[in-house]
Each structure stands twice: as structure tokens, then as C-alpha cells.
Amino acid sequence: MISTAIPINEDFRLEALKSLDILDTKTEKEFDDITALANYICDTKVALISLVDKDRQWFKSTHGISDKICQTPRNNSLCSHAILNPETPLIIADTREDQRFNKDIICLENTQVVFYAGFPLVDKEGFALGTLCVMDDKPRELSEKQIESLNALARQVIILFELNKKNNDLEKMQSKLKKKNQALREFARVISHDLKMPLANIVTTTDLLKLLLDDKLDEESLEYFEYIKASSFSMSGYISDVLAHYESETLVNNKPEKFKLNELLQEIVDLLSIKPDFTIHFPEDDPTLNCNKSALKQIFFNLIGNSIKYNDKEQIVVTIDAFRDDKFDYFRITDNGMGIPNDKLDTIFELFTTADTVDRSGNKGNGIGLSTVKKLVEKLGGTIKVTSEEKKYTTFDFSIKKCC
Incomplete structure (x- = not known):
């Protein structure tokens, strides 16, 4: 059993991880392409995009093992050690000879993990959220070019995470705006119904009063009556235009x-x-x-x-x-x-x-x-x-x- 490794900023790191809304999401080709490329570059059996959660490591993408395996316990995780130092990849040529990990046989599905290289996935705030890692069942070394390539791929994973987060935020915002627009349309409908009739009554009453008081009204009073009538028509038109604007989506x-x-x-x-x-x-x-x-x-x-x-x-x-x-x-x-x-x-x-x-x-x-x-x-x-x-x-x- 590998000893549990906890970063000093664990609470903030977990908060940053949760904010991505990436855990337990479906597989995506963009991430699978990266793990496939990592395996190809290093000529290894397994490549993972692993996110270290509170009690587990969850795999956004796997290459070389069954896609049914999507997580393993954190306390048996090499990746939990890789995130302890966000600036440097954790590369272990042979876990059987490393005193930190040689007490037990480390397996992932049917592959005994002998070689391990984990490249921390570091967000813009400096939190290591997980790793892009490659593994093999025999000892290996990585060249400088391979290390440089995997570092570049790890940065691409973070970029994809951030793009996914922005897309999710936009979808949530669109959903909220849609609900607000629906509420506004309903408000416009109610206003149209509740205000138009009183306005029509004002126009009718104004005309009736003019008829009843015709011989008693001076020119200034008649102008006031016309002003009331014109204002009522203007308000009625305004209400109709507001309603038409919010109903245009249904058209x-x-x-x-x-x-x-x-x-x-x-x-x-x-x-x-x-x-x-x-x-x-x-x-x-x-x-x-x-x-x-x-x-x-x-x-x-x-x-x-x-x-x-x-x-x-x-x-x-x-x-x-x-x-x-x-x-x-x-x-x-x-x-x-x-x-x-x-x-x-x-x-x-x-x-x-x-x-x-x-x-x-x-x-x-x-x-x-x-x-x-x-x-x-x-x-x-x-x-x-x-x-x-x-x-x-x-x-x-x-x-x-x-x-x-």
C-alpha cells in the first residue's frame, strides 16, 4: 500500500478542481488523442489523464487499459505523489527499487506498474489538479525530448480544461438568460392584458366626457382632453411594441x-x-x-x-x-x-x-x-x-x- 500524500494547499487545490466541473464527465476525443499521443511518444503501454480527488484518482482519459476503469483509490495512487511538486514531473524508472513504492506490487488492471512518469496538470493559479502520466511493466528512461513533449501535452490538457469550463459557464449563462427571457415574455403578456383595457377605457371615457361637456369646455380644456387621449394611444402602442419584441422569438x-x-x-x-x-x-x-x-x-x-x-x-x-x-x-x-x-x-x-x-x-x-x-x-x-x-x-x- 502506497502511503497517502497530501499537498499543503489541499483544500484550495480541491476547490480549484471542483470548479472545473470536469469530474465524472464523459470521455472526449480531444483528451483521448492526447493520451494516445503520449503513449506513442514514450512507447509505453498505458497513458492516463488522472485527476486527484479527495479520496480517489479519476481518469478523464485512458489509453492502454479498459475504458471501464475510470478511477482507483487515492491511497494507492502514484499520481497523488506526483502532484506534491507541481514544478517537476515525477519519473520513476523502476518502482520495485524505489523505497517509497516497493513495499507492494502496484497494478493497474492487468499491468504491473514498474515504470511511471507523471507530469502535473497545473492550472493558472498554480494548483496541481492531477497528472498526464505514462506507465509500463518494465523499467524505462525518458529522453529530454520525450520529457519536453509530455510537458507540452500536459499544458494542452489544462487549456482544454479551461475551454471546457468556459463552454460550461456559457451554457449555464444561456440557460439563465433563456429563463429570464421567458419570464420577461410572460411579464409583457400580463402587462399587455392588464393595461390595454384600462387604456381603452380612458380613451372611451375621454370621448364620452367631451360629448357630455362639449358646450361647457373652453379651448384649453379641449386640448387637455386631446392630450389624455393621445397619451393613452401612445402608451398602448408602447405596450404592443414591448409585447411584439418579446414574442418575436416564438415567431x-x-x-x-x-x-x-x-x-x-x-x-x-x-x-x-x-x-x-x-x-x-x-x-x-x-x-x-x-x-x-x-x-x-x-x-x-x-x-x-x-x-x-x-x-x-x-x-x-x-x-x-x-x-x-x-x-x-x-x-x-x-x-x-x-x-x-x-x-x-x-x-x-x-x-x-x-x-x-x-x-x-x-x-x-x-x-x-x-x-x-x-x-x-x-x-x-x-x-x-x-x-x-x-x-x-x-x-x-x-x-x-x-x-x-
Whole structure:
């Protein structure tokens, strides 16, 4: 029985080992390649990536023994001695002649461990978490090149551990963000339901009071009533936009369907209740698309709606073009509206960011619509960009990935 070896910083070392979340994980090719290479470089029978836990040594990768053997007791472990000196590998030419280990026969599966070389796996804090080790059933020596190669492989193991840890942390963060987004969507749904009805009641009550008090209201009082009504409509629109933003993720889960682009655009024009002062040019080549119709409809609805709202011309003109290649469908929407200031072009798609301009009716935007558009476009595998010149035009170019 080998005497138990405990490093002086054992508690901190174990804490560092646990923080990697690597113990008792499945085998991975990246680690198996390293043990296979270590065996090849040293021409030995067995190579292990061994992590020294509190009462055991656990093998992340084995080469030369059955993969069913994943751990052995720590008190019969050569690796527990190798981690005592993180700066230097433990190389034992013949364990039978070493007074520390010659009291008992040391075996691993069917291999008697005569030769052992353990290279400490040292993290960035200086803790030896385990070893990359090679073993054989006969005495051996390692050349300087072999020692240098195994030291390099040991460093690669630590790099893989750190990458795994970062990936695990990212997955956990994504899981938390997903739960938070779900909670936000539910919150937005509840807010929409609970606030929209009272706002509708305010609008209705305001109109009713104006009728009842018509002959008793002066011009200033009438302006207050209009302000209440306008504010209620503004708040209702804001709530609708928040809800649309958080529900956009559910839109991208809809299955692809075939449809004519111009038919979709006509549906949007009908929904927007276009007035005579508006002219829209559909693509001459009316393509048949096979994609997420609901998501694309929401994108066009927001962009065309913005082209109408943020337009100071007597005659509003919007032109829509469509192009395609083997992988993407491309769309362009150009209007003759107010344009976007140059210093706002880089931030226009950020949530709650606006161009600090008022629309055709004198209302200021809430910075949600374009953020929702960008989110949908990216979920559909595409990109979006904007070009603009103040007082002249704004053009949005976006793409979506074709469905197979």
C-alpha cells in the first residue's frame, strides 16, 4: 500500500478542481488523442489523464487499459505523489527499487506498474489538479525530448480544461438568460392584458366626457382632453411594441411555407390602412418564397410602417425590391422620408434607442420596433443594414437564409 500524500494547499487545490466541473464527465476525443499521443511518444503501454480527488484518482482519459476503469483509490495512487511538486514531473524508472513504492506490487488492471512518469496538470493559479502520466511493466528512461513533449501535452490538457469550463459557464449563462427571457415574455403578456383595457377605457371615457361637456369646455380644456387621449394611444402602442419584441422569438419557430411576396406585402398595406397620399411600389419580379411567413410579415410591417410614420413629404413613396441567390433572399425598402441623422445610424437597431425625431403625427418613437426587426432578421439567419440621408431618403437592406 502506497502511503497517502497530501499537498499543503489541499483544500484550495480541491476547490480549484471542483470548479472545473470536469469530474465524472464523459470521455472526449480531444483528451483521448492526447493520451494516445503520449503513449506513442514514450512507447509505453498505458497513458492516463488522472485527476486527484479527495479520496480517489479519476481518469478523464485512458489509453492502454479498459475504458471501464475510470478511477482507483487515492491511497494507492502514484499520481497523488506526483502532484506534491507541481514544478517537476515525477519519473520513476523502476518502482520495485524505489523505497517509497516497493513495499507492494502496484497494478493497474492487468499491468504491473514498474515504470511511471507523471507530469502535473497545473492550472493558472498554480494548483496541481492531477497528472498526464505514462506507465509500463518494465523499467524505462525518458529522453529530454520525450520529457519536453509530455510537458507540452500536459499544458494542452489544462487549456482544454479551461475551454471546457468556459463552454460550461456559457451554457449555464444561456440557460439563465433563456429563463429570464421567458419570464420577461410572460411579464409583457400580463402587462399587455392588464393595461390595454384600462387604456381603452380612458380613451372611451375621454370621448364620452367631451360629448357630455362639449358646450361647457373652453379651448384649453379641449386640448387637455386631446392630450389624455393621445397619451393613452401612445402608451398602448408602447405596450404592443414591448409585447411584439418579446414574442418575436416564438415567431421564428413557425414552420416555413410557400407564398408570393407581393401577396404578403398587400396584406400589410391593407393592415396599415394606407391613405391616398401614399404610393408603394412592389417588386416587379414577384418571387415565390419558402420561409417563415409570420416572421417576414412582422419585419415588413415594422419597416413599411416606419417609412410612413417618419415621412414629412406630401406624397409618401416607398419602393420595395427583392433579389436572391443560392443561399439567401435579399430585400430592400427605400422611402422618401425624413432620413436618419448620421450619428444615429450605428445605434438605430439597439433596444430603446431612437433617432430623437418625431413622426408625421408629432409623436416620438420608443426604440423597440427596429430592435425587434434586427432580432427577427438574425434569427432567420440574415443581416440588416441601413443607409440614409436626412430630408431625402432611408433604405433598409436585409437578408434571410433560404429554407431547404
